[in-house]
Amino acid sequence: MTIAVIYKWAPDAQEASVDTAGRVDFSRAKAQISDYDAVAIQVGRQLADATGQGLVGLTVSGPAGGQPAATKAALARGLDSVLVLADDGLDRLGPSAAASLLAGLVGQLDEVGLVLAGDSSIDVGARMTPALLAGQLGWACLTDVERLDGSASQWSAQRTQPWGVETLSLTGPAVVALSPTAAPLKAPGMKDILAAGKKPVRLVGLAELGLTEPAAGQLKATAHLTGPSRQGVVIDVSDPDAAAQALVAALGQAGLLIEGRA
Amino acid sequence: MSFELTDEQALTREAVRQFADTAVAPLAAEIDRDHRAPLENLPAMAELGLFGMIVPEDLGGSGAGSLSYIIAVEELARRCATHAVIVEAHSSLCCWPILTYGSPQQRQAYLPDLAAGAKIGAFALTEPAAGTDAASLTTSAKREGDQWVLNGQKVFITNGGFADVFVVLARTDPEAPSAKGISAFIVEGQSAGLTVGDPERKLGIRGSSTTPLIFSDLRLPSDALLGQEGQGFGIAMSTLDGGRTGIAAQALGIAQGAYEAAVAYAQERVQFGKPIARLQAIQWMIADMATDLEAGRLLCYQAADREERGLDFAVQASMAKLFCAQMAVRVASTAIQVLGGIGYTESYPVERAYRDAKITEIYEGTNEVQRLVIAKSQLR
Numbered sequence: 001m002t003i004a005v006i007y008k009w010a011p012d013a014q015e016a017s018v019d020t021a022g023r024v025d026f027s028r029a030k031a032q033i034s035d036y037d038a039v040a041i042q043v044g045r046q047l048a049d050a051t052g053q054g055l056v057g058l059t060v061s062g063p064a065g066g067q068p069a070a071t072k073a074a075l076a077r078g079l080d081s082v083l084v085l086a087d088d089g090l091d092r093l094g095p096s097a098a099a100s101l102l103a104g105l106v107g108q109l110d111e112v113g114l115v116l117a118g119d120s121s122i123d124v125g126a127r128m129t130p131a132l133l134a135g136q137l138g139w140a141c142l143t144d145v146e147r148l149d150g151s152a153s154q155w156s157a158q159r160t161q162p163w164g165v166e167t168l169s170l171t172g173p174a175v176v177a178l179s180p181t182a183a184p185l186k187a188p189g190m191k192d193i194l195a196a197g198k199k200p201v202r203l204v205g206l207a208e209l210g211l212t213e214p215a216a217g218q219l220k221a222t223a224h225l226t227g228p229s230r231q232g233v234v235i236d237v238s239d240p241d242a243a244a245q246a247l248v249a250a251l252g253q254a255g256l257l258i259e260g261r262a
Numbered sequence: 263m264s265f266e267l268t269d270e271q272a273l274t275r276e277a278v279r280q281f282a283d284t285a286v287a288p289l290a291a292e293i294d295r296d297h298r299a300p301l302e303n304l305p306a307m308a309e310l311g312l313f314g315m316i317v318p319e320d321l322g323g324s325g326a327g328s329l330s331y332i333i334a335v336e337e338l339a340r341r342c343a344t345h346a347v348i349v350e351a352h353s354s355l356c357c358w359p360i361l362t363y364g365s366p367q368q369r370q371a372y373l374p375d376l377a378a379g380a381k382i383g384a385f386a387l388t389e390p391a392a393g394t395d396a397a398s399l400t401t402s403a404k405r406e407g408d409q410w411v412l413n414g415q416k417v418f419i420t421n422g423g424f425a426d427v428f429v430v431l432a433r434t435d436p437e438a439p440s441a442k443g444i445s446a447f448i449v450e451g452q453s454a455g456l457t458v459g460d461p462e463r464k465l466g467i468r469g470s471s472t473t474p475l476i477f478s479d480l481r482l483p484s485d486a487l488l489g490q491e492g493q494g495f496g497i498a499m500s501t502l503d504g505g506r507t508g509i510a511a512q513a514l515g516i517a518q519g520a521y522e523a524a525v526a527y528a529q530e531r532v533q534f535g536k537p538i539a540r541l542q543a544i545q546w547m548i549a550d551m552a553t554d555l556e557a558g559r560l561l562c563y564q565a566a567d568r569e570e571r572g573l574d575f576a577v578q579a580s581m582a583k584l585f586c587a588q589m590a591v592r593v594a595s596t597a598i599q600v601l602g603g604i605g606y607t608e609s610y611p612v613e614r615a616y617r618d619a620k621i622t623e624i625y626e627g628t629n630e631v632q633r634l635v636i637a638k639s640q641l642r
Binding site for chain 1: 272278280311312537603
């Protein structure tokens, strides 16, 4: 049996900058495996070791995702191998199209019974890709999972709901999206980094899989924040007292403080 | 000539940076303030593989290579110079001489545990009356039957307070010319006759455990001798060649951290109605710091790259250490200048960087010693 983890090679959101007009600039952000996906890989590694299964990474990406820098970064996190669908235009897919292609990749694996995903995978914050992938595969789906244990065929998942902590039993194949708290995020070790280059990488294109780029409507982030406009107020914090007063004044001016209440 | 890092080197930087940002940075100010070693971080550093980077895979390390190791030291120092020197002294000054001069039995006995971080290493050369003039050391090792008996005192031993394995230099032949009569030994931290003194209270790298060691009739088995009898001074000098690249990397990291703090502050601090980064006076400082860093990085990486490729690198290591040490002091000072009054306080890490940087001009060979090495190479 095999456990699969879907991941994405994408610009690091921490390195994006936002200007005073709300425009997000990713031009100086380096691509990386996101912390969300790294948590999913980490949980997958623990489960694979505990149940004696293999751990395969799956990604759909533009050509950059198939470069050694990208595959080694994923493999260094603990995957045994990766299967990468890298082709022109695939780095701008919406969740429906991405899920459709990921389902095609899952179909390439033998005896996969569990697909793990990070909390915020692939879909511009919509958090729908795991559910859409499960729909494509006809599998069960769970999201926000904080703990996952079990054997090769039966899994026990735990998650926190507004009414308390619930435990769910999963039998049969499933797609599970993990909460960022499902495992403490660890940097890859030096031995893992050096071993990454020796692990199997299978690169495929759409044509090789007999797939075409899905015709589903394209969802594209405009990279423009909406909602309350940014005021661009910069407060000098070198004098803490003056900074606190300036903050209170700015909040008051924006109508965000109610007089007479703490 | 390629100036690009390999994928593995780039991943090493990313991994160590992540660790330094999340586990090292939160402790840095506290251990500096309290003059205490960050022992709670050693298990995580071991798990990451930071203690086995220059040890080959067959001896339990990762065999990551000199340049990856240098990058790791740089990234640790970017957040905390103390963490960097713990790794540097362990790797360059203890693992390296055992790897290079140790017998197969000694390598097998010590390196797997050192690489795993199960044991921490240190190097004991300096004495109260033998600093830069290391050949004048007086700690003695006398042969008695099939044992060596050590007596004497060492000072300023990095990792001294918690090290499990020491490479110790001692005089075995008092009749021989000063450098010729010195031998190297492997001494275990729990040996009877070894007393570890109180840690020094220092200007910088305050979390680094810098202690004296006292040897009182410390008995060593004959196989504790590292290399050949009388080879010790050569072992010490070649060990310090590699160590110098490590200290250059430490200096580079200190400077990088100070520079980043200065740039961030300059973009936030408003004077005369605009961020001070828009003032040309500040821009010139930032340009000079960035240029200094780039030059230092090239020198440092070149020395490490030459070592990795098996080329002579002693002179390049001295050049890297000399330049990076002075550069770190210069950049940290300029960073404080950018921040102004607040930079002189503990509110920002630049004053710590300034204090930490100074030692890189002194230990593992002063600036003056580096100049001697460099000048000798130029005047042959």
